Amino acid sequence: MKYIHNYPYFWNLSSRTSGKKFPNRKKPGRKQRRINTEGYVMILCPEHPNSHFTGLILEHRLVMEKKLGRYLTKEEVVHHINGIKTDNRTENLMLFKSSAEHTIYEAMQRKLNT
Ligand SMILES: [Zn+2]
Numbered sequence: 001m002k003y004i005h006n007y008p009y010f011w012n013l014s015s016r017t018s019g020k021k022f023p024n025r026k027k028p029g030r031k032q033r034r035i036n037t038e039g040y041v042m043i044l045c046p047e048h049p050n051s052h053f054t055g056l057i058l059e060h061r062l063v064m065e066k067k068l069g070r071y072l073t074k075e076e077v078v079h080h081i082n083g084i085k086t087d088n089r090t091e092n093l094m095l096f097k098s099s100a101e102h103t104i105y106e107a108m109q110r111k112l113n114t
Contacts, residue, residue, distance in 0.1 A: 033059070039085045060088045064095055077102040
């Protein structure tokens with residue numbers, strides 16, 4: 001897959017050695033994963049243009065970007081099909097153009113399930 005090789009921020013995570021932001025990292029060869037207050041998986045990716053100032057970014061958005069081969073816009077929302085926020089497999093993720101569309105979809109799902 002040509003695209004993956006052109007996607008440095010996805011693969012350079014483990015090669016970064018600047019321990020300033022996260023001095024407690026124990027296994028430098030592994031991806032830094034943490035769960036944020038909303039229950040989503042964040043990974044350390046300071047190279048990403050849309051990462052948080054802490055260098056963290058939502059993993060499900062990265063997975064979707066990898067699938068699409070482009071960066072997501074701020075308006076786009078990635079939804080977890082099975083509702084499990086930490087299940088970031090490609091097949092569990094769905095992209096919406098805006099949070100409005102996402103909200104409508106979730107409301108519809110709720111109606112269907114009741
Ligand atoms: Zn959703």
